Amino acid sequence: MIQTVIFDMDGVIVDTEPVHRYSYYKQFEELNIEVSEELYTSFTGNSTRNTFQKIKDIFNLDQEVEDLIQRKRSIFNDAFDTKKDLELLDGVRNLIVELYQNKVQLILASSASKVTIERVFDRFELHQYFTHKVSGEDFPQSKPHPAIFEHAASLSVAPKEECVVIEDSTNGLIASKAAGILCIGYNSAHSKNQDLSIADHVINHFDELNYVLIKDMDSKLCNY
Template sequence: MVKTVIFDMDGVIVDTEPVHKYAYYKHFSELGIEVSEEMYASFTGNSTRNVFQKLKETFHLSDDVEELILRKRFLFNDAFDTKEDLELIEGVKKLIIDLHENGMQLILASSASKGTIERVFNRFELNPYFTHKVSGEDFPKSKPHPAIFLHAASLSVAPIEHCIVIEDSTNGVKASKAAGIFCLAYNSPNSKLQDLSEADFEIGHFDQVNYDIVSQIKKKK
């Protein structure tokens, strides 16, 4: 029986992707580099640090990675604070409340920075529902490396086999499976060019699952 649900954040709880994309491409323009849609899609699930490490190698940027991160975060935070139409993914808060009220432990494991996580959780009043929030900035390798999910599972009240992950990206699904954790994939209309085929279970809307379904979910054979 499932005891702990580990949520990704971007694309699963809130769609900050348009804000991230705006900030990244504004920064790319400042740097004078052209990043294709395919290359940008491959960054999904990566931390900002890993993204800029890859961009620095690919485009031979002379800028320090930490400086690149700070500039992108400034652009993101400025857009985040002024974007009034930023909303939670449809149906996800209802699911979060349902799971929490039925005694399910909820843990966040997001590649986002701690600052971004706090902005989202404070804005949408999510803190009461989650026992832990894990940020990808604390790990040297991003998804698809399983480190972030293995750490999240170590915080669970139950063994890892009683945990599941909810993800929406290729890298997130791969990280979950590499960690040996059941993966429920949310096929978001906003997540482009993502391969969710390795997931154990897939949904297109959060009204397709509730506590009764999640608690009894089993790995596909």
């Protein structure tokens, strides 16, 4: 029986992707570099640090990675604070509350920085539901490397066979599989060109999930 649900954040709990995209492309313009849609999409699920490490190498930038990170974070924070229409994705709060009320442990495992995670959790009052919040900035390698999910599972009250990840990105699903954890792919309209075919189950809306369906998943078969 599933006892722990590990949530990604961007594109799963809240649609901050347009804010991230705006921030990155504003900075790309400042750096006078042209990042193709294909290249940008390949960064989905990566931490900001790993994204800029790759950008620095590809475009041979002189700036230090840490300076690039801080500039992007500044642009993002300004945009986040002024975006009044930013909301949780449809149905996800109901699912979070239902799982919490049924004593399912909830853990966040996001590539976002700790600062961004706290801003989201403060704005939408999510702190009470999650026992742990794990940030990708604490790991040298981003998704699809499994480190973030391996660590999240180590914080679970149950063995990893009784955990499930909810992800919207190809890199996130690969990371979950590499960690040996069941995964549900969320087909988000906000995360483009993501391959969810390796997920154990795919949903198009959070109304398709509930406590009963999740708790009965096991490590061998998903019978929805």
